[in-house]
Every structure is written in C-alpha cells, then in structure tokens.
Amino acid sequence: MLDLPAPALFGQLLLGAINGAFYALLSLGLAVIFGLLHVVNFAHGAQYALGAFCAYLLLKFAGVPYWGALILSPLIVGLLGSAFERLFLRRLYDVDNIYQLLLTFSLALIIEGTLRALFGSSGFPYENPLPGGINLGFMFMPYYRAWVVAVSIVLCVATWLVIEKTKLGSYLRAATERPDLVRTFGINVPLMVTVTYGAGAALAAFAGVLAAPIYQVNPGMGANLLIIVFAVVVIGGMGSLMGSVVAGFGLGLLEGLTKLVYPTASSTVIFVVMALVLLLRPAGLAGREVH
Amino acid sequence: MPETVLPLLSLRDVCANYGPSRALHGVTLDVHSGELVTLVGRNGAGKTTTLKAIAGLMRDRTGSIAIGGAETIRLAPEKIARLGAAYCPEERGIFASLSVEENLLLPPVLHQSGYSADDIYQLFPRLYERRSSQGTKLSGGEQQILAIARILRTGAKLLLLDEPTEGLAPVIVDQIGDIVRILRQRGFTILLVEQNFEFASQLADRIYVVENGRVVEHFSADEARSQPDRLRAYLSV
Numbered sequence: 200m201l202d203l204p205a206p207a208l209f210g211q212l213l214l215g216a217i218n219g220a221f222y223a224l225l226s227l228g229l230a231v232i233f234g235l236l237h238v239v240n241f242a243h244g245a246q247y248a249l250g251a252f253c254a255y256l257l258l259k260f261a262g263v264p265y266w267g268a269l270i271l272s273p274l275i276v277g278l279l280g281s282a283f284e285r286l287f288l289r290r291l292y293d294v295d296n297i298y299q300l301l302l303t304f305s306l307a308l309i310i311e312g313t314l315r316a317l318f319g320s321s322g323f324p325y326e327n328p329l330p331g332g333i334n335l336g337f338m339f340m341p342y343y344r345a346w347v348v349a350v351s352i353v354l355c356v357a358t359w360l361v362i363e364k365t366k367l368g369s370y371l372r373a374a375t376e377r378p379d380l381v382r383t384f385g386i387n388v389p390l391m392v393t394v395t396y397g398a399g400a401a402l403a404a405f406a407g408v409l410a411a412p413i414y415q416v417n418p419g420m421g422a423n424l425l426i427i428v429f430a431v432v433v434i435g436g437m438g439s440l441m442g443s444v445v446a447g448f449g450l451g452l453l454e455g456l457t458k459l460v461y462p463t464a465s466s467t468v469i470f471v472v473m474a475l476v477l478l479l480r481p482a483g484l485a486g487r488e489v490h
Numbered sequence: 491m492p493e494t495v496l497p498l499l500s501l502r503d504v505c506a507n508y509g510p511s512r513a514l515h516g517v518t519l520d521v522h523s524g525e526l527v528t529l530v531g532r533n534g535a536g537k538t539t540t541l542k543a544i545a546g547l548m549r550d551r552t553g554s555i556a557i558g559g560a561e562t563i564r565l566a567p568e569k570i571a572r573l574g575a576a577y578c579p580e581e582r583g584i585f586a587s588l589s590v591e592e593n594l595l596l597p598p599v600l601h602q603s604g605y606s607a608d609d610i611y612q613l614f615p616r617l618y619e620r621r622s623s624q625g626t627k628l629s630g631g632e633q634q635i636l637a638i639a640r641i642l643r644t645g646a647k648l649l650l651l652d653e654p655t656e657g658l659a660p661v662i663v664d665q666i667g668d669i670v671r672i673l674r675q676r677g678f679t680i681l682l683v684e685q686n687f688e689f690a691s692q693l694a695d696r697i698y699v700v701e702n703g704r705v706v707e708h709f710s711a712d713e714a715r716s717q718p719d720r721l722r723a724y725l726s727v
Contacts (some may be wrong), residue, residue, distance in 0.1 A: 331716075336679060369592050369596055372588060373585045376586065377585065379547050381578075383570070383571055384576075384598065384643075385598055386568055386598065389566075
C-alpha cells in the first residue's frame, strides 16, 4: 500500500500495539468500575502511577524483583482502592455524579502531588526484566514488548470471561441493572462494589508495573495517559468491556500507523475519532443507548 | 388462628419516608406461618412501600418489623433475605443482560429448602422452553412467572409479591392465581399486594385495607366474601 520499508511499518505497528495494550488495560478498569458504580474514576491514572511506584519501591527497599511486583503491586493498590471506596466514595452514591468525579479527581491530585513531593518529577528508570529480543526477519521484536502485548490480551480476555461467563459475573451484571433487587436475593452488593473498585484500581496498577520498564517511573505518567484513555472509553462505549478492549488496541494501532503516514497528526488522531464517534454514535461503538 | 402462636411476620407501627415525604404512618399487621394475606387499597396508599420496608429497601424506616421473631428494622436487605424473606417487585425486575436461566439461577440458595433448577422447571415448564432467551424477551406473563420462580431459589419461606397480575390478560391472571395457590399449598407464607379485588378475595385467608399509609380495616376471607360491598367501598375512587 504505502511505499514504506517493512521494518519501519512493523516497528510502528508494534509500538501501536504496546500503546494499545496500555489503553486497553486502563480503559478496561475504568469500564469495570463505571459499569457497577456509575462512577467515572478520575484517580485511574494516579493508581496506574502508584502501581509503577510500588514496583520501584518494592525493588529498591525490599529487593522484590519485577515478577513479584507484578503480583504485589496490584494487590497493594487494590487494597488501597477498596479502602478509599469504603471510607470516602461510598458516602457520595446518593448525591449528584459530579461529586464522585470531584472526589476521584482530588484523589488523583493528592496521589500525584505526594509522589512528586517525595520523589521529584524527573522519574526513575526501571530495569528491563526481559532484555534482548529476536529478529523476525521483517523486524526486531524485543522480548519484553512481546510479553506486554501478550499478557495484556490474556488479562483482558480473562476479565471478560469472569464477567460474562461466571456466577460472580452474573451478580455483577445484575447489580449493574438493579442493585437493590440483587440485595434482596441475599447478595452483599456493597461488598461487591468495594471489591470491584479495588479490582479496577488493581488493573490500573498492573498496567503501571508493566509500563515501568518501558517508560520511566514518574508521578505524571498516569495523568498524560488518562486523557487518551478517556477518549478510548468514549469511543468503545461507556461501561462496555469488549468495546474498551477492542477500542484500546485498535486506537493504539491507528496511532502507530498515523505516525508513519503523517506524524504530526499521531497525537490528535484518537480525538478526531472520538469526535466522529460522538457525532455519529453517541453511545460509543459497543455501548448501549441510554433510554 | 390461635393468638398464642408467634406470627412469622409482625409489623408494629412502621413508618417510612421517601426523602422528606412520609409514605407510611404506622403500619401494624401480622402474617402467620402458612397464611396468604393480601394488602388492598388505592394507588399511593402505601402497599408497595410496606413490602419494600419489609424487604429492607426503605432505608428510612422506623417502628418494628420482626421476621420469625428477629427484629429487622435496622438490617440491610441482604441480611433480611437470609432470614427467609423474598421480594418480587411490581415491575418484575427481570435482568435484560441475563438469559432466562441466568435470571432464574441468580439468587443464591440460602436455605436447604431452596428450589433447584429442576424443581422450578418442573413447576414451570414454559421457563424451561425459553431458558436461553434473553430475560426481557419474554412476554409480560412469562416474566411474571420467572420473577416468582426466581425467588423460590433462595429457600425463602415468606414471599412478598407486589401486584403479580398487573397489566396481564385475564387468562394469564388465572394462571398466576393457580401458581399462588400452589405455592400456598406447598407451605409458603405469602403477603400479596393486589389491586385486583376479585383476585385478592378469591385467594386470601385474610385481607388488610391500607389507606394513607395505615392499616384501616381487616377482613377474614369469609367476611370479604359475605360483605363484598363493604370491601369494595374502600377501593372505589
């Protein structure tokens, strides 16, 4: 199609897939939280940064390697998220949505501000746990980047399976529609809400750990990404898991391709798509119309 | 009904509010084990609110509501469910994102007496035929049957049914009546809210009339049948 050298094309596609993996993981977490809580979690980017910092601190002070941090860090951030839901967010479910937005936004500012005060804004490198790569003939594939794309896809599919195919998932889907009625069946919906918020925060932290060796660990890493992720969520359809994941990877690839064809537009193309989707299909590509 | 037997459900002076406006002004009533008791009254009298208060869905409620002797006025809905009460809402509450079977199997089995899927399909063969359809694709009557069948899963002994005949064709209303009768024969205790006067007086052991958030009159089944005009007077506009 375009007169481009193959290594450049595939190199950009790989970069697009990597970015897409992060978009997908983060928008998936947002969609899980929005689906059940109807809260737009503005703290998501900060929880992603917190995940990366957890990995960095675990390594520095406890000698916990990358693979341990990949488990521990989401666990820690997930527990912090659950505590936040229980102690603060829960008090605001009965009032206008703008208050939940303000609360999660202020949490993001507090987390990022604290990280900046403690560690500065220049950031830290995190050693690549899978150095090296393989020459595929048409391009060079670094092992770590292949791992990021693969594990993201596995995690997205696993989350989708849990929600669509398990008993717990049917509780979640039902509670999304009628939380009060689900409670009268004897199901502890408030506990489910706490766990769901924690799981969403844990997903963000997992993405943060994945990102640490690729990007730098720095306090602003989530804030930059979150704006794009919100665009991805809008394009995929608010609350739709499948929509978020497909839009995440798709838009990452689109961004990569745009970088090849017309580099200046690469940072804008996602927002152009968002504007088009909002005009033509306001509920998003996979979103259900709100009646 | 001998007075010495403790009622399965006992409401004393129950008040409840929707925000600033009071919907119940002191409801007092008893339902004994195995009874089918009906609440009748005009629209907005507080019948549905009474059921919601028993199920724990009215957060702002005072007075006393005892189920099997246990006070529930401060309990969360999921705790009340564990005491053996189950609530079937007027709008049926069938989940659109779940299939018929997923809807049916959604409530967890809380007591040993909970119905298995086979028990329920035997009682309601129509649901078996439609088990893989989306829940809200069923007809109104089928959705009502699904909503009633679903709450048998938990093993609840006390069923709170809110206007199961609303908006249904007469032939379906008869089917729902048969179902309610079968459940009563099987030993369920039922508190039924009903606008359909004929339906209510044919089924009920006793009838409470609710007006302005209070119980204002009480009829036994015999009284309701022998003095239908007195009962009807409460319901006419």
